[in-house]
Amino acid sequence: MSRPPLTALLTACLSVAITAAGLGYAWSLRAPDRAPANDDRVSPICGTRECEPVAEAAVGSDVVRVMVGDRISRIATEGASGTVMFELTIAEYGVTEDVGSLELECVDSPVAAVCLVQGQARGKRYAEALVRQDGLWSRALGGYQGDGGYVGLHDVNGDQVMDVVVVQRRCAEGVDCPKRVAEVYSLVADVANGEDRKLGCTAVVNAEAALPGWPDVRPAANQLRACPAAGS
Template identity: 50%
Template sequence: MVFAWSLRPDDTAERGVSPTQDELRCGPTACQAVVSADVGRDTVAVLVGQAAGVGGGQGQGAGRISTNGASGRNIFELTIAEQGAAITDGSLECVDAEVAVCLVRGPARSEVLGEVLVRRSGAWSRAQVPYVAGGGYLGLHDVDADGVADVVAVQRACAPGVDCARRFAQVFSLVGPSTDLGCTAVVPDASQLPGWPAVQPGRSQLHPCGE
């Protein structure tokens, strides 16, 4: 339902210094901003290659996530673009707080792929577990009311190799000792998930996944 793939080390992000956007390369072409968001006194932007049909819903193959502002200038690899995710103007969702969270997502085949940046103590870093939503929705919501947005992924509840309408929401925390907060009950259709179309379950609606 969710898995981590190997991440190539990002030397520029580790240094915390980036070139200007005009100097950035996304694969063989220059990077171009697809979508951006203000997060407190920072701006987070998602960049892809100019020749990739920006906003057109096609997997661009190479991209970057940039942060610029009070937290400094940083560049992160856009790993989901390398996995075939389509990057559009709807691919970025951010929640500003003491611990800020930005989710970059995009559809790839029958799934939605996502990766997360977290700002703690004035510094951005990449969450080490990319996310996969097999049920078509991936978003942010503070499910456990701890002041930090959680990742909500809608998954299929089908037999292996079978597609069906049955869905449930799986919730992951970005802080604390346990990253897996649990799953909602399976429903016959995604429209019956709490908060649909922006799926926002409450903590009391979760139980251990697999039960």
């Protein structure tokens, strides 16, 4: 039997090589394998263990969660801008020791969304707030604490952004008494340019039930005045 011509052998070898190269190139362009659905999310860590969600609220298309853990607790915001984690700073006062006292209150508006987290420890209410403006969440300046049993949100000055209302006792040091006063704080005050974040206080009243709107304290702007000294 005669051998095939050399040119035919070369042509056949070249054809096989081209086919193999084409298959290799096609393989390199394939879509990456999709990870299993249960690998898509990793639970956040709070200290030495996974964070435990204890409160949740929807704010427009965003979701805000309060999560507790070992030594560290967090506030998480999830939405179009991604997931952002904030440390729950009021945990340092011991509020996470009584998880049942933790509360999350969120209010949206065209100007800014506000979320207030609060809890109870050692006879006081401790709170902190997050503010969303232009789609981005940030921590409001400072925290809040009151011994009058109430911290809440209300738009006192009419700027379409919630203010923080904190009730305080007004008693002589070391003395318990029924006198109460409500302090009001702005969450969007331009402190860098000299604006005071404390908008003022209500008049001191002789019983908590006399506070405007009690049990949801809602003072009007014209009910605010300079805050009295402690014990007055």
